[in-house]
Amino acid sequence: MSIDLTQPEERFILDAVRQASNLVTRIQRELVTTALEKDDKSPVTIADFAAQALVGKLLREHFPDDPLVCEEDSGTLRADAQKLAAVTDFLDDTVGGATEEQVAAWIDVGQATSAARFWTLDPIDGTKGFLRGMQYVVAFALIEEGAVQLAALGCPNLVDGWREDIGGEGSLVIARRGQGAYVGPINGDDDFEQVHVSSISDPAQMRFLRSFESGHTNVSQLDVIAEAMGVKAEPVRMDSQAKYAILACGKGDAIFRLISSKMPDYKEKIWDQAAGSLIVEEAGGRVTDLDGKALDFTQGRTLANNRGVLVTNGPLHEAALSAIRTAGA
Secondary structure (H helix, E strand, C coil): CCCCCCCCHHHHHHHHHHHHHHHHHHHHHHHHCCCCCCCHHHHHHHHHHHHHHHHHHHHHEEEEEEEEECCCCCHHHCCCHHHHHHHHHHHHHHCCCCHHHHHHHHHHEEEECCCCEEEEEEEEEEEHHHHCCCEEEEEEEEEEEEEEEEEEEEECEEEEEEECCCCCCCEEEEEECCCEEEEEEEECCCEEECCCCCCCCCCCHCCCCCCCCCCCCCCHHHHHHHCCCCCCCCCCCCCCCHHHHHHHHCCEEEEEEEECCCCCCCCCEEEHHHHHHHHHHHHHCCCCCCCCCCCCCCCCCCCCCCEEEEEEECCHHHHHHHHHHHHHC
């Protein structure tokens, strides 16, 4: 079965992620420079708010009764007149006629609570990658009755869903539950091809997909797991849910979101996992928490009933869970 991109929800998620991806790409190009101070998050803040406002506006136009669950609210933006003006300028250029009050209201569409049916958005997943001019994604998903049903990742700096190409045409990966996962260009015709995870079953050949950043994972335990599984292949280092796209395209085999000793009580945010998890599953992979439990999207804004995340191509999953137990992760 192939996905029908003419259906209203599919059409909406494609258009929303395309527009948001183009908007944040423009902001990155105009505001992120090599002279950027390490702690200056102004560009990513502006891009986050601008993309969330845009998607909030589009959702109200197409599915006005659907809740949207996002991280940001307009409060911090309202407190910074310069940033609010910058976000409004970008929205005005994009949709025309935007005012500061409208922009704030569109952002606050994302402050809804989860329901039987709702959407969740991460306007920029991969903050550090965005600031480095490298990998980041726009991640958008529809959740119904606690299960992700439709998802899309906008990957501006990946081509064919897996190959790094900074400033290239970018990739958009979309999945509908039960209908597979597909990749195509961010812009242009709906020329999408189905993608599949790898068939690797030998742990020694496993290609870890590892983040540049270590804030939410335990790097030392990850090294222990790799040693326990006899992994010989060099890891693929990548920011953001772009890793999920690469795994879905068969160019990587495992992602471990272990519990950092610095943040032992950390719970994954739903917008960090919803879109990528469905895309991997529909490409034939497997996604659980570190104990092998399915991800539970019924607990509000976090995966409160889960501990970390394990994503694999499927054949390697049980061996990975065993290695996690061996490492005490």
